[in-house]
Amino acid sequence: MRKNGGLAPVRRIGRRVEALARRARRSHRVAFIALALMSLVFAMGSLAWPGYLPASLLIIPILLGGLLLRFRQLVALTVVTLAFAVYVVAVRHPVLPRTGFVLVLALVAWIVLASAKVRSRLGVPGTRGESMLMELRDTLTAQGEMPTLPPGWRVEVAIQSAGGSTFSGDFVVSTVHDHVLEVALVDVSGKGIDAGTRALLLSGAFGGLLGVVPEEEFLPSANRYLRRQDWDDDFATVVHVVVDLRTGEFDVRTAGHPPAIQFDAWSGRWQTRDADGPLLGLMESPEFKVNTGQLKLGDALFLYSDGMVETPRRDIGRGTDRLAGHAERLVAQGFLGAAAELVATAGGPGDDSAIVIIHRMAHA
Template sequence: MNWRGGLAGVVRRVGRRVDALVRRARRSHPMAFAAILAMTVVLAVASLSWESYFPASALIIPLLLGGLLLRFKQLLVLTLFTLTVSSFVVMSRPAALPKTGFVLVLGVIGWIVITNAKVRNQLGVPGNRGESMLMELRDTLTAQSELPEIPVGWRLEVAIRSAGASKFSGDFVVSTTHEQVLEVALVDVSGKGIDAGTRALLLSGAFGGLLGVVPAQEFLPSANRYIRRQDWDDDFATVVHVAVDLQTGDFDVRTAGHPPAILFDAWAGRWQTRESDGPLLGLMEAPEFAVNRGQLKLGDALFLYSDGMVETPRRDIGRGTDRLAGHAERLVGQGFLGGADELVKNAGGPGDDSAIVIIHRLAHG
């Protein structure tokens, strides 16, 4: 047991050292270039000296590492150098061994690596920094949806699922609390998955900056002006925005081309659709957005959701809303705890981004 634990510790230390070296190599491309060239030379010498232990195919390793770490020009030099060295190594082998085929395969691999690096070079992100940037953008979009702290007696839940299991979604949530007022906006950007992810990232930062800064009645007009300034051709966004007084439970709901909010009335045991008219954001210069006012009493819950939760090619929004309310009815007994994740999983459409927000005023504060 101790031997296994010691081996595991060694593996972890080696892994940390390798990870640290890779991070340093990403930051210092000349150092990585020199190290990979040196590796190529070492593998070539080893392959010439100990043919049985170091096959010539080991020269593929530095080429693949170069594709991950080097800039385009450095990778081009490395590819030519590796092809030259590998040709010399292979030609030094006995005549019975195949030679031309290996060099051709290595050349094809080099061409693939260079082609991928050329695309990344056009973006100015050498190596695998492009993938790292995408992960950072994804994390930024996820962080924008983090929920604020709310007083005891209230529960706020959100769940988002992207189409096709992608980590990017055209649906996002921004929220804030100020002066005992909770503001939440659920936004659905045109498109889905990765296609809408970049626009969602842009809008999440802008809308998050507007929320709580401008008056609640000015949020949607301000958001519309921002989208209009982007001068997008055919892109738009739908939004449902709610402002809740956390002391009295009074709320205002406004929508911009978005499915209406649903209110669960705990006293009557009924579900109410809170309609509020408003056009899509980005299509009109100075639209007007109607408001629907109400109050969350003890036990009541307000549901905000995207069209991916209720609309499919074979089902309109009205029928989808009834279906969503039916799923939510089963969660009443558990006080809607964990309801957002469960509803997205069971009611969300698989072919579209799905998101839901639940604002619940607990029956026993």
């Protein structure tokens, strides 16, 4: 009880500080006035009590201004703070360093202004640009979440970006309508952050097409959308699967993507589901073949990107056999947690890797 009572004031202070920071981000004028007053207080304090309040405290308002203010307000705050700094070093004891302090403060101000100038191109001040990137990343992640499936079905998704980045050129969109599951695994050209922005744009567009256009029109419609973007030498590969959740029957269509593989629980064999089709964005009116099959009780269907099976020293065919070999060891556990484990063990470290596992469980 005493510990909680002692921590309560600290928590209240923390909440008040967070509230003030949020208000400062919303009201840039209030933040500018507050930081200018902080510079004044630090300047006067360093003159009155130089042994307790060093003049280097004037760096703090500039750093906070880089996080909270717009570029023009930050320039004004920098000028005000530098003026206070010059006044402080001009009137304090001549033994203390003067020129070096002003130069260091000016250098810090230049670094902060240069960083703020880059962020100002987005039209958002301070850390709002980074917050927007995090929100976009969360949006891309949320769009890859699978819908709720009826008993007897389980779908797992795992995506690993190249270089450990939180943005990936691989993404998944899905929907369920009229007892039909539609899943599309997309691999945008490029990898990591370079492909992340295009992946975010395409995930919204492709997700909107699922369940709206007829199943056989999804890839042609996605191709037309990609062609309209007029990207130079950019393309995407897709594997599109439609599964009837009542019968287990499915259709697979691919656009330049590695084929899906099916695990047959009755025979214990793995079967490649080839459905050749051209890359999206390169041809005006391509045709996409379909491969049909059925998931019986215990069967599983694997969709994966080329980062799971292809390396500079290994072609897709050998990589697919290697992936099936890794997945074979997970049959006994009913493929529970298999997506994350396969991405960690079979995914290539230098490329984006993604896998989707659709499993019709033997026992609901």
